[in-house]
Amino acid sequence: MPTAEKPHLRVLLCAPRGFCAGVVRAIDAVERALALYGPPVYVRHEIVHNKYVVEGLKAKGAVFVEELHEVPAGTAAPVIFSAHGVAKSVPEDAAQRNFFAIDATCPLVTKVHREATVHHKKGREVVLIGHAGHPEVIGTMGQLPEGAVSLVETAAQARVFTPRDPENLAFTTQTTLSIDDTAEIVAILKQRFPAMVAPHKEDICYATTNRQEAVKRVAPQVDAMIVVGAPNSSNSQRLREAAEREGCRIADLVQRASEIDWPRFTGIASLGITAGASAPEILVEEIIDAFAERYQVAVETVYTVNEDVFFPLPRQLRPDAAE
Incomplete structure (x- = not known):
């Protein structure tokens, strides 16, 4: 025209x-592993949720799997966990299979995992605000024993949620939620359960x-x-x-x-x-x-704001580790 x-x-x-910094770190982790060890490099789940990125890494020799049993037994190739984080059972499974596992979980997701674990150790019921089925939510809930984490997805669920002990609650959130929706859910929970413990710092990244x-x-x-x-x-x-x-x-x-x-x-x-x-x-x-x-x-x-956040690569992929 x-x-x-x-x-x-x-x-x-x-x-x-x-x-974001977590995505850059995860993609760099796959590319660095390919450069250090050559293809194939196995990646459990999409390293980040973007088809263009995933296809580009496939072309370089990354092999994406959904579960570890899809990785050939006895392989010496690196097996990388995605930026979304994984349940505790996944690295345990990798260790049992003698895989060379590299965890590319975003450090801000790892922070949520640690918070949930600390609350559980202190005897608190953990409320996770997030979306059922999302890899990050599966990973966070999988840090603790079955039933230790209660998932709340909506304001409507927050209004009817019944904890085991209203005086012994803590909440954490998925890192990628709507700020406004989450604020509404948190406000409802805090009104109903004033003793509920909040994160030290906002979980939404x-x-x-x-x-x-x-x-x-x-x-x-x-x-x-x-x-x-x-x-x-x-x-x-x-x-x-x-x-x-x-x-x-x-x-x-x-x-x-x-x-x-x-x-x-x-x-x-x-x-x-x-x-x-x-x-x-x-x-x-x-x-x-x-x-x-x-x-x-x-x-x-x-x-609106200048971002200068940087996360170093997983330890196994840093230059000093390869020497």
Whole structure:
């Protein structure tokens, strides 16, 4: 389409967006293991919830499995646990199979695991606010014996939750939840159980919080919002919901430009774009390029906070460990 015929489109890029420190660490862990030991490197579960990232690592020699029994017995190849964290039984199983296991769990998820363990040791019933079936929730609940953790997913569940001992409760949360939804659930639980112990520091991670705040800033200023991310990515789904909550009438989650439902974006004059914590910047650029084919695009970045968080690689993959 000739430039003169293209309608104008103001694009507001949310910042921060995309990769967080935990995701960078997990991807780097797989790439470093491949560089040190050569392929194959086995990875239990998607290292992060992004098809583009996973396919890129597969091309380099990573082999993704859902359970350890899928890894060939007796292999000397590294077996990496994903950023979402795993139940205690998984590293125990790996040790029994004599696997060279490397834990790429995000340190902020590990913090939640430790909190839950400490509460349990102190005799408290642990309430976990999160989404059933999410790998992070499975991993956190799997730190403790069956029945020690009670999962609360919604405000409605919080209103009817019945603890064993209302005076001996603590709560923790999945790291990738909606800030607003979680605050509502916590408020209900605290009102019902005033003695409930809270985390020393917020469990919802800095990256989830920062990306939601950026969306809240941009969404009221635009006609539509695109969140680049995977449908099974909790933090990406929460970004889409945050845009809707701020009154953005079109808020779509897409993995690639090929998934854009163009009729939905007919007649827009402004567009917000963000990306979930496991979506690489190259996919954001792909989305912008797709709109640039149809519009005269003017891109602005809306900054809310500067992120400088860094997590070192798992110990087995650090340079001094390989010498």
